[in-house]
Amino acid sequence: MLAFKLAIRNLLGAGLRTWLNVGVLSFAFVVIIFYNGLIDGWNRQGIKDTMEWEIGSGQFWTPGFDRYDPYTYTDAHQSVSDEVKQLIHQQKATPVLITRGTIYPQGRMQSVILRGVDPHQTILKLPTSAFDNPNDVTPAIIGKRMAQSARLQKGDKVLLRWRDKNGTFDAREITISAIFNCDVPPADNGLIYLPLATLQAMTGMENQASILIMSKDNQIEALQGWEYKSKDFLLKDFKELIKAKKGGGVVLQGLLLLIALLAIFDTQVLSIFRRQKEIGTYIALGMTRWQVVGIFTVEGAMHSILASLLGAAYGIPLFWFLNQKGITFGSPDVGITIAETIYPYYSLGLIVTTMLLVIISATIVSYIPARKISRMNPTEALRGKVQ
Amino acid sequence: MIQFIFKGIIRDRSRSTLPIIVVSIGVFLTVLLSGWMKGIFTDMIDMNANFSTGHVKIITRAYAENESQIPNDLALLGTDTLVPLLQKQFPQAEWVERIQFGGLLDVPDKNGETRAQGPAFGKGIDFSSPESKEASRLNIQHSLVQGTLPTKRGEAIITDDFAKRFNVKPGDKVTVFGSTMDGSMAFKTFIVSGTVRFGSTLLDRGAIIIDLADARDMLDMDNAASEVLGYLKTGQYNDEEANAIRDSFNTKYSNPSDEFSPVAQTLRQQNSLGQYLDMAENMSAIMTFIFVFAMSIVLWNSGLLAGLRRYTEYGIRLALGENKGHIYKTMIYEAILIGIIGTIIGSIIGLAATYYLQEVGLDFSSMTKNVTMMLPPVYKAKITPELFYIGFFPGLIATVLGNALAGFAIYKRKTARLFRELEV
Amino acid sequence: MKHIIIIVFSIFLFATQGNAQDAKTILQRLDENLSSTNRVVKSEMTIHGKRRSRTITSKSYTVGTEKSFTIYLSPARDAGTKMLKLNNQLWIYSPSTDRIIQISGHLLHQSVMGSDLSYEDMMDDRKLTEVYDATLEGSDTLQGRDVYIIKLTARVDDIAYHAQKLWVDTQRYVPLKEELYAKSGQLLKRVTLSDIQKIEGRWFPMKMNYKDMLKQGDGTDFTITDIKFNQNIPAYQFTKAALKE
Incomplete structure (x- = not known):
């Protein structure tokens, strides 16, 4: 002392x-x-x-789905079971359908990934409410990086070509109804978000999803027919x-x-x-x-x-x-x-x-x-x- | 008088050794820290520069429009005249050609038929020229997981994840199937010399790095390159220099009405790096200021200590009748000399250490287990012009200031009390 | 009154049936004209790139719609490259690397040699009557000839183009123009056929231009320099071993 x-x-x-x-x-x-x-x-x-913006508290992938290999997207999707629907209804999960497409802004050609998200989902911060604009036949939302690389602005229309589940070509104009700003490049680069039901109808994959994104309070780590991907895995x-x-x-x-x-x-x-x-x-x-x-x-x-x-x-x-x-x-x-x-x-x-x-x-x-x-x-x- | 003091400093070790050591160490730390700061705040910029943007990048206008698609049909032609021209016109930078491509990486079985395949991103860089710095620029040596760098034509580096997934080992063959610049089918079989990890899952899934000459051969790109990158010879990005090159090049050689004419872009213009660059510069300036300031305080303190240490000596000198002003003056001169000597020694050691860290870097891969990656694994310091004078602020000014403050004590001393103080 | 209505109705009914019959017949005759048990074709493909155009020559052996074997003859870079298609599998042989690479799945969607055709476009050669329902939409003149305009709508699911429109020469039963449509009705590709010649008793278009309507550019020209039907092609031709020779 x-x-x-x-x-x-x-x-x-x-x-x-x-x-x-x-x-x-x-x-x-x-x-x-x-x-x-x-x-x-x-x-x-x-x-x-x-x-x-991207991963929720964890995800369930359709077996065979690989987020870094867009070629797996074509086949990796499955029907949403009643059990899963229950989770969706309780806002514990949101289904996302993922497929590939090509856009033609001003005659240029650019490969894109299409993500169908539920307009009423609350798990991701995506401004999905912009899908509700009644003037837009096929509303789409994109991030600022995508907007920059494709040189698209809010309200622009751009031709999108994709294939349905059988490989049949389809094409239509989509309208950029919102451009969001987020800090997560993987949730933005090369992605176009469409309303889930629209993308399901476009591809003939009614009631199908590629992945499920889980909400914050999710405890479930196993679902029949899905592969669990933990937060740690997704954030590696x-x-x-x-x-x-x-x-x-x-x-x-x-x-x-x-x-x-x-x-x-x-x-x-x-x-x-x-x-x-x-x-x-x-x-x-x-x-x-x-x-x-x-x-x-x-x-x-x-x-x-x-x-x-x-x-x-x-x-x-x-x-x-x-x-x-x-x-x-x-x-x-x-x-x-x-x-x-x-x-x-x-x-x-x-x-x-x-x-x-x-x-x-x-x-x-x-x-x-x-x-x-x-x-x-x-x-x-x-x-x-x-x- | 300066000579007299100088001799004093040299001959009287007790007067000089410790202060000079302290000043030197202080300056050394300041220089090293400033260089280190610069290095780590700009590592993301450097990574981008090294990997994709260069300090200045030259591509065709049409390529620039569709860069994300890697459109090699729009690549630069006539690079055998373009590159020497750039070297001559802009000798302040090193110019390198690169080819990027996409394709399929196909692993053969023993009959030469497809055993496994996957999509891959490819890069052709100059491995073979002896003066080429490309391999170190992409930090390939440090990112090697297995095997070695390509030593001859026809060898390739592939990502370790791909190799593991398809059970490919160094020495095995892989075939790249892609399309040539003209759109024809391109095939080339390579021997895997080694595997690397980039640290980005996306790239790690499938990527191949080959020699530029092999890429040319495979993609039918004689005299052509996806891009020509310029790296300033100072080693660090400098807006003014990069802008000067860009403006001069674009005025002379770029034709806005010809979509195949080359166009130069600075690092700042690409990938919205501008803002980050500003931030990194501000941040490192603030941090450097903090360090210089902190070091100044330390040396000021040691100046004070040096003054106090010689309290007795000054007392005797006063007692002998030396003028207070004269003592003060000699003390300041001494401080200046010590400051200069210390700063020079410290700066030299500091610059040497910074240079070492700039060239070799500190490898944290052992510390951060399982993190060997091409992107930012090894931290490097960076020598910048201000490192040559930055040590003088703490080393000289603060030392002198400390001594000057301590010296005021001399004026407070009363001759009458000197002998009491000096009693032993 | 009642009778009149029935008569008018049945005439109408017959008329439409007649038309449908016509469209189907036209399509059948067209299929007969264009398809054969086997054929050997030498052709030139000119691809109009953004910077320059280039011409690739090749020789292909085709049996029915399932088997085909192609060898590229020029330019020098592509010479010796061979392609074997069996049902929906495709192999490519490259002489420079002595490798056989299998092309599957998504890769079939890629363009062939930078042209406006994909591997898939080349591979799907089922008879039109097998996969499409035809209706006669009207008639017109094209390239100075009378043509039927026939609308084809897919009857099967696994097909790249949901609908097509054909302009078929009324006398020679050769299409002079084809338009390929997406499900939504968006025009995707246009094929213009010309230089119709009579070969071994059948009319055949010797020149075709494929144009991807969504892309910029002049499309791809395809010219048949030599065609022979019903040849004696050994079964060996359609094996992987033949690729390596």
Whole structure:
């Protein structure tokens, strides 16, 4: 306890020097938390967006369906059983029929994937209510990326050609009744959404679906005749990317922490050099050398405690502000899910881990110079003669 | 006097070693961190540049219209004159040709008949020229799961997922069936030299990377390329330079009324990367500022410490009758010299380390288990011009400032009390 | 009064029946004219690309509608490439790689050699009477000849084009124009046939132009340079072993 009291008194007594050290250390603190918070925020938002726009809480695929192989779409669809209808009715699942087609915007030819979705579904954020426009015979909704690549605008009509279940060609004009903006490229690139019933009628696949997208509160992991694909399976690519991003941050945080620790180290070396008489006095008063080492180590480590307080003082308002306002990244089309605005997420675990990391490392760098004390000759020290 | 102080610093180790070490380490960390920041904030940009957009990309106008379809019938022709022309006109960039194609990857059985097949995306890049940086640009070496890079014509890299799915091993044969630039059937059998992982399930399902010359041969694209990509020799994207190349090229060689005339686009113009680029630049500027600021505080502090460390010495010098102003001045000069020496040493080490990390990078694949991928697996730092002077802010200015502040203490000292203080 | 109505009605009924009969007969005669137990055809296909046109020559052996074997003769790049079709299976042999590649499923939808024809278009050669119901829609003149206009509507499900319109020469029973329609009635492809010649006692169109109506471009020209019917083709010709020779 004595060590703590002494440490506090000594540190506060040193004034500006202490506060500079503490300032830098608190910086390290705040930046580490900020960076990880940013990545966690991206991760959470990415998962949330992907779930809301594309995958739900999990999916059931018709056996043989493969989301990355459009050629499987032709055959991978099946009738929706009564059991499944029950789930759909309870808003626990929504059926999606997926097939291929070709559009001809201004005489150009572009392969597309057609997705039939229920206009009244609530599981995906797609603006399916736009299907209700009575003026549009075959209403379609597309994402902004698709709109850009096909050069289509809201209200445009474009010729769509597809094959029905027997391979017979069919073609008609569809009307773009809405263009949505989402951060999930796989829910947008090359896709055209049509009302489920329309696509079923167009392809002669009445009452059929390729996949079922499950709602948030879904508990079901097995359905007769369907293959369950969990959220983790569907999010695999994204999670790996986030993992790799975190790796890049480690170096950054490590270097920053090194800077702060360098300051503590420097301070410790100097205090031990300057305060030889004090050290000698402690020993003369009956303290063991290791007790004195303890006093100095605690004093150095105390920087980190003060740093967490200081960091909290300006970090909390800063984080709060960033969390309210978010950080805008623009909308890069780099093929990965990244929100235009990321709201950093700070978990308790992150804050506690960071604090432990900073405190432990500060203690270690305080201890290293302090070890020298244990080798000091007390009489020399009292006279201030140790070099 | 400077010479005198310099000699003092050199000869009196206790006066110089620790401060110079501290300044050097500080500057080293600042430089490395700034380079690292630049590197990781722009990795997504670099990945795009390396993989698809280049810093400047030249394609035909018609190809640009339908880029998502990989329309090789609209590819650039006459690249044997175009590329040397680009090299001559725009020597600030390295120009490379690439061919993209789609097709069927067909695995033969022992009778040469189809055993398995799947759709694939293909890329023809320059593996064979000794000066080609393409393989490292696509980070193929690091993404290899099995086997090696192609060492001769007729070898190919395929994705590991495809290889596993169809039980193909390095040394086995695969045939690409696609269509030539003219639409004829294209066939070519390759020996698999190795397998890679991209880290994108879509690409990993089926992709093949072959030598540009093989791609030309297979797709009947003599003298033609899907695209010519320009990479600035500085290694990093620079808007001004890229715009200059684009504008100059488009004015001279692009004809808006001819859909087959080439047109240049900068990285910023493609895939809506512009905004991300701005963001990455702002973000790394902010972070760099934070680090420089933090480092300045550290060095300021160490300047203060240096002043305090020599409290006794100054006391004796005052007692000997040295003018306070003179002591202060020598102290500042010393700080400047230490700052400069430390900054130079720190910058050199920092730049060397940054260069190392730029060329080799840090491979996190061991840390992030099962994440070996072509996209962003290895983190690389980046040497930018500002790294050459950025160390001076903390190294010199902060050190001097710290010393200057500590030096004020000299003026507070009373000659009458000096001997009491100096009593030992 | 009642009688008159019945008479008028039956005349009308007979008339329409007569027409349907006519359309069917026309179609039958057309099928007789165009299909044969076997044939050997040398042809040129000119594909008008966006940049340049190119001509591919080939020789094919066809038996009925199930078996066909094609060997490409020129240009040099394609020479020696062979294609074997048995029912709905297709194999392609490439001499440069000495490989036989099977084309199945979705790949049959791809265009052949960049033309406006897909493999599937080439492969589906069931007799029109087998798969379509015909009605006579009227008559016209085309290429200076009198033609019947016949509307065909699919009777079977597994067919690429739900409806067709044929302009059939009234004397030679050869179509001069064909239009292929989607279920919705959208025109998808147009085939123009010309240079009708009498070969071994039957009229046959020697030139055809296929045009994908949704795509830009001039379509694909197909010219028969030599055609022989009822030849002696060994069964061996239609085996995979023949591909490798």
